[in-house]
Amino acid sequence: MTIDETFDAEILVESSVDPVCESPVDPDEAYEHELTATFADREYLFCSIDCKREFERKPTAYAVAGRSQP
Numbered sequence: 001m002t003i004d005e006t007f008d009a010e011i012l013v014e015s016s017v018d019p020v021c022e023s024p025v026d027p028d029e030a031y032e033h034e035l036t037a038t039f040a041d042r043e044y045l046f047c048s049i050d051c052k053r054e055f056e057r058k059p060t061a062y063a064v065a066g067r068s069q070p
Contacts, residue, residue: 019062020051
């Protein structure tokens with residue numbers, strides 16, 4: 001892993017917040033449990049299947065105000 005990749009991974013962990021409930025999200029857990037979604041060319045991570053489903057029902061309500069992956 002290069003210095004840039006390490007730095008990017010640290011930012012990813014620090015900035016991973018569920019856009020629905022605003023809880024912190026562990027990226028490894030989100031990927032492992034398929035708690036991710038892509039909307040408008042941005043990737044979003046979720047803390048639970050319920051938050052992912054809510055986002056999928058109304059992505060524009062959460063994508064604008066919510067946090068996502070850079």
